[in-house]
Amino acid sequence: MLITSEGITQLQTKEQVWEDANYIVGWKGFVFILGVAAGVESVMAFVEELRMSNMIAAVKMLKGHFFLTVYDKQADIYYAFIDNSGAFEAFHMESVVSTSFLTLARQSGYGKERVSKESIIEFLNFGSIYHNRTLVDGIFKIDCNEIIVLCNHKKTILSKELETLEDACPNVDVMEFFRLFSQSVKQMKVSADLTGGVDSRLVCVLLDHHGVPFEAAITGMEGIQDVEVPKHVAKALKHELHISVPCVDRLEQNVPELFEWCDGMNDLFKHYRTLPHHKNREERGVDLVISGIGGEFFKENMWVQDFPFYLRKKANIRRFLRMRMLQIKCKSAYFEGEYKTLNDSFEDRVVQKLGCYLLDTNTKTYDSIYYHFRMKTVASTFISAASHLFGCYSPFLEYDLVRYGFHLKRRERFFNQYHRKMITKLNAPVAKIRTAEGGISVSYEKMEMLKDMIKYIRNRTRRATKVLGRKLFHKTYLQESPEHPELFRTIRGMQVTQKSIALLKQEGILDNQLKMSEILDTHLGNMVTIALFMRFLEGEDVRGEQVDLQVSNLAVATV
Structure with a gap:
């Protein structure tokens, strides 16, 4: 779904639209009001509350994981937001909103120069981009506490006024x-x-x-x-x-x-x-x-x-990052020039960002x-x-x-x-x-x-050993894997992987002397995804061929 001041211009499969004399409501995902049938009936109840009160009060009634947009026909205004738990991804830039990051990236006309070096290092380490950012500077995820308002080709952002944790x-x-x-x-x-x-x-x-x-x-x-x-x-x-x-x-x-x-x-x-x-x-x-x-x-x-000290006043954010979020940090030897410097300081930057979440006890x-x-x-x-x-x-x-x-x-x-x-x-x-x-x-x-209790203590010891092994030896021990045993051998042998590593070397991200055998399994997929995205921004598909400027899975419709 792509929304501008002109209307809903693209609909994907599983995206729905409901309309009455005053409103057009479009949504994707699972939306409901407790006790009311999910989907259309809950959307109708939401619109009734909207008529009786206001947008913020109506939004707080909704449950589920979804993106939803409301067009107020009388005011000629579009409102767009995600669920209050932040469990659905939708994106905005300038005066455009979309349920697809790739659609918005293609719509923007930006090239690979809009992918920042810091974003590349973050993605290669985490496999994701945090803080409602994306790989492209200027395109952002909609936050769970935001309502995006589009009117007269301008974008403003309202707060849902949600309670804090x-x-x-x-x-x-x-x-x-x-x-x-x-x-x-x-x-x-x-x-x-x-x-x-x-x-x-x-x-x-x-x-x-x-x-x-x-x-x-x-x-x-x-x-x-x-x-x-x-x-x-x-x-x-x-x-x-x-x-x-x-x-x-x-x-x-x-x-x-x-x-x-x-x-x-x-x-x-x-x-x-x-x-x-x-x-x-x-x-x-x-x-x-x-x-x-x-x-x-x-x-x-x-x-x-921190077991068993669960009421400490001070949290160890760096240890939390290493044990709960950052599986294995990328090796400095992967990178060339400025990327090597950014990777060396990556953990310090993340710890600094996480400081805004400090509360009065470690566990909170x-x-x-x-x-x-x-x-x-x-x-x-x-x-x-x-x-x-x-x-x-x-x-x-x-x-x-x-x-x-x-x-x-x-x-x-x-x-x-x-x-x-x-x-x-x-x-x-x-x-x-x-x-x-x-x-x-x-x-x-x-x-x-x-x-x-005995098994619990043993299990916690095994977990600590697993984390230690991951940090020291870059391997996961004492854990059964749901993955196919040939997964990473297959990934390493694929042409798309070889081409992706070559592209990242060509872009000056990876060291020219880096061998495939030196790249850890946990980072391979991140590298392939980054390379494919850079190709995508340049108008190529993953096979290296030119493509039309419209994402292939979209069926165009105008509301």
């Missing part, structure tokens, strides 16, 4: 939230992610308790715990489980589709498993995918580097960084990509629930206490099934918890 705890009843949510999706065919962890299990138990007739699904290699554990959980819940096994046979041929699927916003190879997995879901007629993303705010995973600071800086970037990329095919929603990423989890007492999040209480209350047998997290259960029964 640290404001008073919202009056939320999680059980009631899921009861009303289940009413909103009762006419939809739902597919729920089910891994070997505790977050997806909690979501599935809540959906099951409230009578949502969902299927469960997972993607990964057979035999690993993240695939084997869900088989037991799905059987106990009496829901069908669909498993998508990764394949790399046609990986190079799929690169153009993967690049378009990720919208040039992160490592395209991160999607080689999820794209066919979601296509399988589409073939089964799925309308909505539900995941456990956001469950982190109901447990202690983001704090374990880590929550704030993880939500505002990381989650709204990483999660939104995968959620927005899946929305090409169907709605995608993570209930525990809903802003009210994030704030509720943020305010839980530290002991309620320790040792998966919140998950244990809720799952045991709703389905005690499912709570006793071992997880992929060190073989612990999620039971709240005392004997089970005592048995789990």
